[in-house]
C-alpha cells in the first residue's frame with residue numbers, strides 16, 4: 001500500500017475509534033509526523049495519565065506501553081509491534097532483581113522507567129532520564145539507595161548529586177556503543193559543533209560533552225543555543241525533530257564503534273513502522289495486558305515520580 005493511502009486509513013481509524021497516537025522521539029520520522037503527541041519517556045507517561053481517548057497506541061517500546069497501561073487501566077493500550085523490547089529493560093530480570101533487593105533490605109529502590117512492570121512493582125520510586133537527578137536529590141542525603149538498571153545513568157546521577165547509590169550492572173546496547181575515537185575525529189572536523197549526549201552513555205563520553213540530558217532536554221538545548229552545529233550522541237530518531245524545529249542548524253549523528261555505520265539505531269524502536277501502526281489500529285492488536293496485582297504495585301512508584309516531577313515543574 002502507498003504511504004499516502006496508509007496515512008489516510010490511519011486518520012480514519014483514529015477518529016472512528018477515539019484513539020490517540022503517542023510517539024517517542026526515537027521512532028521513524030513518518031510515525032513522529034502522524035502522532036498526536038511526541039515526547040520523551042516522562043512526557044509520554046504524563047500524557048498517558050491524562051488523555052481522554054478510549055485507545056492509546058504507544059509508538060515506542062514495550063515498557064512505554066506498559067507504563068501507559070499502568071497509569072490508564074481503563075483504556076486499551078496497543079504497541080505496533082509486540083517484539084519491540086528494550087535491551088536495558090532486559091538487563092534487569094525480575095527474579096535476579098528481587099534477590100538483589102533482598103540482600104539490601106534497608107535500601108530505597110529507585111528504578112528507571114526502562115524496566116518491566118514487574119520490576120517497577122518492586123520499586124519505591126520510578127524515574128526517567130529527565131527527572132532522575134532531581135528526584136534523587138530530593139531524598140535525604142543519608143538515604144541508602146539502589147538504582148537500576150542503567151549503570152551509566154546511575155553513575156551520572158551519583159556524580160551530580162554526590163550520592164553513592166548502589167548501581168545495578170545494566171546498560172543500553174545503543175548508548176554503550178558510541179565510539180569515542182570517531183566522535184573525537186568529528187569534533188576536529190566540526191570545531192564549532194557542540195556535543196549533546198544522553199546520560200545512558202558511558203562517563204568517557206559525558207565528560208567531553210557540552211550538554212548531557214534526556215531526549216527532550218537535548219532538543220530544548222539545541223533550540224535555545226545560539227550555536228549552529230551539534231553532534232548528537234543518542235538514538236538517531238531524535239534528529240528528525242531537531243532538524244524540523246531548527247531548519248537553520250546542522251545536526252550530525254554521533255557514530256558507533258562499528259565503522260560500517262554512520263549513526264546508532266535502536267533495533268527495537270525500528271520494529272515499528274507506519275504499516276504496523278495501521279494494522280495495530282485496524283486489528284486492535286498487539287494489546288498490553290498487566291495483571292492487576294502487579295499493576296497496583298507498579299502504579300505507586302510511577303505516581304510518586306509524577307508527583308515529584310510536577311512539584312519541580314518537570
Ligand code: 13P
Pocket residue numbers: 039040041042114128129130172200213214215216
Ligand atoms: P528518554 O527518557 O530521554 O526519552 O530516553 C528513553 C530511552 O529509551 C533512552 O534510550
Ligand code: SF4
Pocket residue numbers: 061085086087088089114172173174175235266267268269
Ligand atoms: Fe531501550 Fe536503548 Fe532502545 Fe532506549 S535506545 S529503548 S534504552 S534499547
